[in-house]
Amino acid sequence: MAFSNQQLLDDLQQQFANSILLVEEPFGLLTIETNRDVIINMLSYLKGHTTFQFIFLTYLTAVHYPDQKEKEFAIVYHLHSWVHNFQLRIKVFVPSPNPEMPTATVVFRSANWMERETYDNMGIHFVGHPDLRRILNVEEMDYFPLRKEYPLEDQLRQDKVDSMFGR
Amino acid sequence: MKITTLDKAPDGIEGEGFFATSFDQVIGMARQNSLWPLPFATSCCGIEFMATMGSHYDLARFGSERPSFSPRQADLLMVMGTIAKKMAPILKQVYIQMAEPRWVLSVGACASSGGIFDTYSVLQGIDRVIPVDVYVPGCPPRPEQIIEGLMKIQELAGNESLRRRNTDDYKHLLESYHIHVQ
Secondary structure, eight states, rough: OOSHHHHHHHHHHHGGGGGGGEEGGGGGGGGEOOTTHHHHHHHHHHHHHHHTOOOOOEEEEEOOOOTTTTEEEEEEEEEEEETTTEEEEEEEESSSOOOEEOOOOOTTTTHHHHHHHHHHOOOOOOEEEETOOOSOTTTTTOOOOOOOSSSSSOOSSSSHHHHHTTO | OOOOOOOOSSSSSSEEEEEEHHHHHHHHHHHHOOOOOOEEEEEEHHHHHHHSSSTTOGGGGGGOOOOOOOSGSSEEEEEEEEOGGGGHHHHHHHHHHSSSSSSEEEEHHHHHOOOOOSSTTTTOGOOOOOSEEEEEOOSOOOHHHHHHHHHHHHHHHHHOTTTTTGGGHHHHHHHTTTTOOO
């Protein structure tokens, strides 16, 4: 490996001095938290960096933490450097309601569908996305199903008869 | 080896060189022994259907020799597997494209009721979008059960009135699903 977690972190801290909010290394995976003002610059910097070469956006998703005030949604970016087989995770927290994020499609074209999926399931509005509509669920759906804000089951529902399902 | 037998002739008047019976019975018999199924297989029940269709269980014994992969020529829509809400309009379109007479067999827990997928993305039973004639329980049902379901459809095809589509009940049923027949 051409560089270590520490070297990468030092470089990022130098570049984005006050925007690296939290650092952890679960299972050796460098994970940093930043804010939505610098995230696109950071992705762009990492992608274009001649040493690190994080040219691949492995995954982009969101997590809902309904109890974390002002930090209800975490948007998570997994970056991969094919050249060094090195992974990096970046988290950005945004408040609910109406969570907004700048789109990563300007850096990675592959973010297009991943942001659509995240919008579809979590209702994160990616500002500047070229075509932000539902991708997996039916278009008529008027809620975001993976948010943790729904009761587990309506006890009064009529469409499943308890006696037939052993409940 | 089992001796091949012919199907029992319907009731009628038989004499030397002629046999007289009603159209209802003859056509019913012909329909029931030449169902062309359209397999709409989406998951594990579809795998069981493949076993049913294969040489060991051999659905062809029941006259369903030819699975029709076009709804236009099919008599029987066999829905096997989980139908996501997003697929519901497609299933309905396939059903509408079928010509009368047509029957629907719902195979397995998912197609019949949503099964274990009691969730936001799954249709809770195909009878929410199209009328169903026979339900086969199981998760997934064994080929014997699918054959039993097919035999129930055969019973329907053989015994119901020749032009079920003209009855008021049937028209109301289709209307209730917002399927409008010209």
